[in-house]
Amino acid sequence: MQNTIKSPLSFDGVGLHSGTPVRLTVLPAPASHGVVFRRVDVVDASNEIPALWNHVRQSPLCTRLVNSDGVSVSTVEHIMAALVGCGVHNAVVEVNGPEVPILDGSSAVFVRGLLSTGLKRLDSPVLALRVLKPVEVRKGKAIARISPHETLLIEFNIEFEDAAIGEQKKTLNMANGSFVRELSNSRTFCRKADVDQMRANGLALGGTLENAVVFDGDNVLSPGGLRHRDEAVRHKMLDALGDLGLAGMPILGHYQGFRAGHALTNNLLHALFADKNAYEVVECDPNMAARLPGAGVHWGEIPEVA
Template sequence: MQNTVKTPVSFDGVGLHSGAEARLTILPAPANRGIVFRRIDCDLRNCEIPARWDMVNQSPLCTLLENAAGVSVSTVEHIMAALAGCGVHNAVIEVNGPEVPILDGSSAPFVHGILSTGLRRQHAPVRALKVLKPVEVTKGDASARLVPHDTLLLEFVIEFEDAAIGRQKKLLNMSNGSFVRELSTARTFCRKADVDAMQANGLALGGNPGENAVVFDGDRVLSPGGLRQPDEPVRHKMLDALGDLALAGLPILGHYTGLRAGHAVTNDLLRALFARPDAFETVTCDAETAARLPGAGVHWGEIPEVA
């Protein structure tokens, strides 16, 4: 059955790019509502933004949602990944400004908050998006692909010149709480040269190595404390991919492969999928199918401890 949070849960921090103070609150929502962002600082008539692929205004640095009135909220990928990975199907997410707080740069704080609050089962079955035929998009040297599978598999390859990152590849089955155990603590990362360039252009003003991002410079990890996992970068790219795929509006049953793919490429993939009605179908999940979805089998005790 579908789930929402039992009670509201709030998070305070700064926006990664704006550096402004930000507060986010996850509220319970009725069955079949889906995930909706609500800007509480905007006109009530235009304040809601559905968390959907067709609301994405593509940005190279984050996932940004914007409604027809021009009201937007950015950096939604980490909270979307946490909701999908914890099995939350319906929620209203109130934000007091244009950017979601970055917190520690991963989904772990959101996961802790969601699971400590607990979930409420609802009287409506879970529906899923089942991939029937391969769909692929390419943009430059980046690509993303979805092919049929009976669960959600995430596969990702990254390649960077920086020796501390290099080439990393990982494949994970997202069922049985895998997201919470394997991906939720992986933090956003960047190269020092990119940070310097962004900050010179008024971006990444809330970035703080060691607190909410991992910064690399050649063969060095500049962030105090180093990495949480040796392959933390590719894990974070998979976290981002789950958050971006969650904008399909339903859990996906399929095998996703990303090669150097960013937010825009994954959004292009969803647009390509929905442009081909023969490539997918919506299914109502029985207990066996629901057990294979991200978020099924998540337990509080499985959340990794992080510094």
């Protein structure tokens, strides 16, 4: 059955690019509501923004959602990954500014909050999107593909010149609580040269060595080093899960990303929904529900944030 959270919970931090303080509050929502963002600081226009693929306005650095009045919220991928990875199907996400707080650069703080407040079971079955045939999009050397599979399987490859990153590959089934255990605390990352360029352009003003992993050639500049040897590819998988969550329902399919990012994953959803023969919407029985993202999460077992 569908889930929401038992009670509201709030998170305080700063926006990654603006550097300004922001509060995010997750509220329970009824069955079949889905996830909707609400800009509580906006009073002169529609302030609700559905967390859906066709509301994305592509940005190279994050996932940005925009409604028909032009009201937007940016950097939604980490809270979306937490909701999808914990099996929360319905929620209102209030934010008092244009960016979701970056917190520690991962989904771990969101996950700890969600696990602390707990789930509320709703009286409606889960609908899932089952992929029926392969769909692929490309841009240069970057590829994103989705094909039939009985679970949501995420496979990701990255390649960077920086020796501290290099080439990394990982494949993970998103059921069995694996997102919480394996991906949720992996932080966003960047190269020092990219940070310098973003700062020069007035971006990443809220970025620090505490909320991002910064690489410089052979070196990891962030204090304490890496949380995982392959933290970079794990974070790309976290981002992909959050971006796939904008399908509006859990996905059963094999996602493969090679050098892919937010924009390409969104292009993939556009291509998938454009082909009515590529998917079907199914009502989940208990066996199928056990294979969905978020299934198998141990509520009340709060993972430590590294």
